[in-house]
Amino acid sequence: MPVNEFAIPRMEPSKQRPIGSLEEARDWERLFIGEIKAGRDPRRPRVQRKPGDAAPADVAAFWTRMWTVA
Numbered sequence: 001m002p003v004n005e006f007a008i009p010r011m012e013p014s015k016q017r018p019i020g021s022l023e024e025a026r027d028w029e030r031l032f033i034g035e036i037k038a039g040r041d042p043r044r045p046r047v048q049r050k051p052g053d054a055a056p057a058d059v060a061a062f063w064t065r066m067w068t069v070a
Helices: 003-010 022-037 059-069
Strands: none
Touching: 003 022
């Protein structure tokens, strides 16, 4: 898999660009290997969490979310 195909979808939307240096490519290579070791498919970008996915602020909110989602 070419490094640009892996890296560009994982960059922030406003900062997406091709890899510019060998050192930067090595940084992305480490992330690629980490994805494989974690058992994830590196061809698919990770799903970004939405702000609404954050942990509930208190126990009551936790129980409400747990019983309405399930």
